[in-house]
Amino acid sequence: xxxxxxxxxxxxxxxxxxxxxxxxxxxxxxxxxxxxxxxxxxxxxxxxxxxxxxxxxxxxxxxxxxxxxxxxxxxxxxxxxxxxxxxxxxxxxxxxxxxxxxxxxxxxxxxxxxxxxxxxxxxxxxxxxxxxxxxxxxxxxxxxxxxxxxxxxxxxxxxxxxxxxxxxxxxxxxxxxxxxxxxxxxxxxxxxxxxxxxxxxxxxxxxxxxxxxxxxxxxxxxxxxxxxxxxxxxxxxxxxxxxxxxxxxxxxxxxxxxxxxxxxxxxxxxxxxxxxxxxxxxxxxxxxxxxxxxxxxxxxxxxxxxxxxxxxxxxxxxxxxxxxxxxxxxxxxxxxxxxx
Amino acid sequence: xxxxxxxxxxxxxxxxxxxxxxxxxxxxxxxxxxxxxxxxxxxxxxxxxxxxxxxxxxxxxxxxxxxxxxxxxxxxxxxxxxxxxxxxxxxxxxxxxxxxxxxxxxxxxxxxxxxxxxxxxxxxxxxxxxxxxxxxxxxxxxxxxxxxxxx
Ligand code: HEM
Numbered sequence: 358x359x360x361x362x363x364x365x366x367x368x369x370x371x372x373x374x375x376x377x378x379x380x381x382x383x384x385x386x387x388x389x390x391x392x393x394x395x396x397x398x399x400x401x402x403x404x405x406x407x408x409x410x411x412x413x414x415x416x417x418x419x420x421x422x423x424x425x426x427x428x429x430x431x432x433x434x435x436x437x438x439x440x441x442x443x444x445x446x447x448x449x450x451x452x453x454x455x456x457x458x459x460x461x462x463x464x465x466x467x468x469x470x471x472x473x474x475x476x477x478x479x480x481x482x483x484x485x486x487x488x489x490x491x492x493x494x495x496x497x498x499x500x501x502x503x504x505x506x507x508x509x510x511x512x513x514x515x516x517x518x519x520x521x522x523x524x525x526x527x528x529x530x531x532x533x534x535x536x537x538x539x540x541x542x543x544x545x546x547x548x549x550x551x552x553x554x555x556x557x558x559x560x561x562x563x564x565x566x567x568x569x570x571x572x573x574x575x576x577x578x579x580x581x582x583x584x585x586x587x588x589x590x591x592x593x594x595x596x597x598x599x600x601x602x603x604x605x606x607x608x609x610x611x612x613x614x615x616x617x618x619x620x621x622x623x624x625x626x627x628x629x630x631x632x633x634x635x636x637x638x639x640x641x642x643x644x645x646x647x648x649x650x651x652x653x654x655x656x657x658x659x660x661x662x663x664x665x666x667x668x669x670x671x672x673x674x675x676x677x678x679x680x681x682x683x684x685x686x687x688x689x690x691x692x693x694x695x696x697x
Numbered sequence: 698x699x700x701x702x703x704x705x706x707x708x709x710x711x712x713x714x715x716x717x718x719x720x721x722x723x724x725x726x727x728x729x730x731x732x733x734x735x736x737x738x739x740x741x742x743x744x745x746x747x748x749x750x751x752x753x754x755x756x757x758x759x760x761x762x763x764x765x766x767x768x769x770x771x772x773x774x775x776x777x778x779x780x781x782x783x784x785x786x787x788x789x790x791x792x793x794x795x796x797x798x799x800x801x802x803x804x805x806x807x808x809x810x811x812x813x814x815x816x817x818x819x820x821x822x823x824x825x826x827x828x829x830x831x832x833x834x835x836x837x838x839x840x841x842x843x844x845x846x847x848x
Contacts, residue, residue: 400717404710411700504720506729508814517819526765526821583758586813587732594729597721606754637709656701 360548363562367570367617374616378609387612388603392596395619402626403634410638416655418644420446423459426646439646446645453642457487482546489539492532493568495519496575499530503586503593527579533572540569564630567621574614584608732812735804740797749798750781764791764823791827802829 377383424435440446452458465479499519501512520528544565547557578584588604589611595602625631637643670677670684677684700706715722741747749756750763767789770776779787788794799805807817815821 396718400714403713407706407710408698408700411703411706412698414701501720502814505723506727506812506814508816509723510816513814513816513820517816523822526761583762585754585757587757587809590813591731594724597724598727598729634713638706 359557359559360562362559363566366559366563367566370567370617370620371570371574371613374613375609377616378612384603384605384612387616388592388607389596389601391616391619393601395623399622399625403631406626406631407634407638410635414656415640415644416657417653418646418648419640420644420646421641422646423462427650441645441647441650443645446643450637450643454636457483457490460486481542485539485542485546488535489543492536492539495532496530496536496572499532503590504597506590506594525580533576537569537572537576540565540572544569560628564621564624564628567617567624571614571617571621574610574617578608578610578614582608582610584611732809734806734808735801738798738800738805740800744798748783748785750779750785750787761821764795767791791823792830796830800830 374387378387420440422439424438425433426439427434427441434441436445437449437452440449449458460483461480463479463482464476466474466476468474495515498512499516502508502516505512519530519532521531522529544562547553547561547565584607585604588607591602591604592607667685670686674684674686674688678688736747751759756763767779770779771789777789779789781787796802810821811817819825
């Protein structure tokens with residue numbers, strides 16, 4: 358169900374762009390309205406989601422403790438698995454965000470023939486996820502060539518590195534192949550592992566199909582149904598300088614690619630893709646484990662009338678002494694009138 | 698509305714917002730000149746009926762593919778003659794065929810390549826081996842079609 362629905366949604370988007378451009382000639386909608394709408398939804402949506410998360414108080418430190426917490430000096434402290442300071446937490450977060458460290462520890466639990474249960478390392482998900490995310494980043498950064506003039510040298514450098522093999526003209530990019538491979542793996546994984554398939558919903562398949570469609574249309578634009586890049590860049594520069602123009606004669610395949618990208622950005626804040634922002638706001642990751650070092654006051658505590666032991670003793674000292682109970686301060690030391 | 702750890706969250710959001718819209722800030726206020734490649738060379742001007750090897754739109758999008766095919770045919774297969782779909786015959790040579798008409802690399806090729814943001818020194822890498830005939834020094838055996846282009 359979920360698979361068919363997601364697939365149909367992506368095919369529908371492609372058809373909408375195709376018919377909208379070739380049939381109805383809605384160039385302005387697909388070239389100008391959609392990207393502006395998408396960027397507003399993207400930025401506004403991300404800010405909304407993050408601020409909304411920020412409204413939840415986190416009164417107590419709840420990091421996952423994946424190692425020995427800070428203890429006596431001769432007990433070895435697992436600094437980055439159970440950080441106790443902000444600095445250590447920063448390192449933990451950096452490893453998480455840049456290297457997906459906790460995914461690296463992924464295991465699978467399986468029954469062997471003869472009903473022996475065992476745990477096994479499972480690194481493929483980590484490998485595909487990391488490959489996919491970094492390729493995505495490189496592709497996004499390389500696309501800055503459409504949005505900058507002059508193009509910053511790091512973008513050109515990235516382009517040269519990525520096109521290192523100089524195969525064909527226009528040259529193939531390493532990240533393009535890896536991106537498609539990684540996303541394909543992520544899709545197949547959902548389809549063939551029964552447990553994962555069972556818990557997969559349309560909103561799990563849709564982003565994967567969308568990403569695959571974006572990459573495919575991008576690759577088609579570059580190698581097969583080539584478009585006039587000067588016109589594409591004119592469109593892109595027009596958008597970011599707020600003087601949008603849609604030059605006539607850009608191939609339909611570009612509008613399909615562009616529309617899918619706009620959809621991705623517009624959809625981003627309202628979907629599981631927000632894990633990109635969520636990782637930074639995960640209390641199980643971003644808090645130092647200092648529960649036993651610092652006092653954490655619950656922000657919604659209401660004021661409670663307290664009567665401390667010192668006050669109690671001040672109240673009842675004479676009676677306590679009379680009854681022969683031990684007191685912290687003897688009668689002579691204490692001020693004569695009970696202070697309250 | 699109380700935002701807990703608001704300092705970190707707002708700084709984070711701000712950094713994200715600036716990075717996500719980075720091209721807007723970078724290009725802000727710049728006047729973007731169109732690429733405007735020039736077709737005015739003596740040879741092209743003298744043509745009665747202006748035509749390139751393939752129709753113009755196709756040349757714009759396919760010239761790199763065409764050159765790559767030519768390279769393979771010449772270097773690997775030793776073929777030098779190209780017959781265009783319209784029946785015209787050309788010598789498969791960047792230096793003597795393409796540059797015979799487009800003798801103004803700086804006002805033609807470079808205009809679009811710069812606009813598209815190719816790294817001038819390395820991209821396209823054709824020119825790390827090939828020279829532009831009009832840029833050859835006189836006396837090096839080159840027949841200069843037009844005077845050396847000034848920058
Ligand atoms: C989520 C964002 C995007 C992704 C993942 C993506 C992906 C791709 C991929 C994989 C390619 C193949 C060639 C390459 O890697 O450069 C490509 C090409 C292309 N993309 Fe995108 N793209 C994105 C956004 C955009 C945007 C916003 C534009 C609008 C300017 C765009 C315009 C193009 C064009 C014109 C090509 C052909 C490049 C060429 O012929 O050299 N893409 N895209």
